[in-house]
């Protein structure tokens with residue numbers, strides 16, 4: 420009997436979506452066997468490299484960058500998967516236009532859902548749909564007792580990390596939720612991460628959180644591959660003029676050497692991986708489940724797509740993927 424079969428001991432309820440990961444929702448909070456010391460970091464089965472896309476700040480474009488990065492790898496023939504580690508606000512099902520229950524294989528491991536040549540797994544595939552499904556149109560409420568959240572997250576994360584049947588993958592991209600909380604801690608403690616990509620926007624307030632995220636990886640001995648500056652500038656669709664809307668000390672006119680994302684990278688000793696433009700099309704592509712990397716595959720000289728490709732190429736080279 421494999422590890423996976425033991426973990427998914429309640430496979431019937433997984434398939435019925437009743438309680439996908441066997442997480443208790445009432446009664447006394449669950450107790451788990453006490454571990455001595457910290458959990459042992461290990462590799463994910465069948466996965467050669469793991470890259471985490473992260474930022475302590477919410478809404479800066481982590482999922483957008485993560486999915487385009489993963490698609491850039493996949494479109495280059497690199498066997499790639501993406502794991503949505505945002506338990507409470509999964510984005511990957513929308514970004515990849517995927518839904519429905521994952522099958523269980525003969526070892527009771529979850530079989531990833533695939534689109535555009537990219538394998539994916541997300542809590543969003545496992546939990547009951549909570550949006551406008553209600554016949555009364557009621558807005559659903561998360562009734563999970565707050566004190567349980569940490570435990571549930573830890574258990575769900577553990578299973579998402581170790582009970583998915585990825586098949587051989589060259590790289591698995593982890594789309595992290597915002598913050599430096601339970602999910603980040605569990606992942607950092609349980610899995611060997613080959614590198615972290617930190618996404619930020621140009622504003623001071625986002626950059627401060629990005630630096631906080633950098634500190635977390637440093638403390639966890641995870642190499643930081645570099646920072647991506649998302650929404651770096653707005654390119655006018657008519658004349659192409661670039662405006663640094665969120666600029667702080669980095670604008671064309673007010674360029675300030677010791678300020679902003681590039682300067683912060685220098686200070687921290689990490690690489691600046693590049694700019695992604697603020698572009699309505701990037702958002703539209705994401706919303707309709709066809710990220711820019713795929714949507715503009717046949718568009719000649721797509722600045723948006725090229726921006727993602729440039730970041731992907733650097734990441735690939737840094738972790739030793741075969742980028743050609």
Ligand SMILES: Nc1ncnc2c1ncn2[C@@H]1O[C@H](COP(=O)(O)OP(=O)(O)OP(=O)(O)O)[C@@H](O)[C@H]1O
Pocket residue numbers: 476477478479480481482483484505508510595596597649650695696697698699700701702703705706
């Ligand atoms: N470069 C961009 N240009 C335009 N819109 C963008 C860009 N990057 C991201 N967005 C949009 O910004 C919103 C937030 O992006 P996204 O969900 O990727 O952020 P996030 O950091 O993953 O958020 P969360 O912290 O909630 O996980 C989305 O609507 C997305 O389409």
Ligand SMILES: [Mg+2]
Pocket residue numbers: 481482483505510594595596
């Ligand atoms: Mg996200």
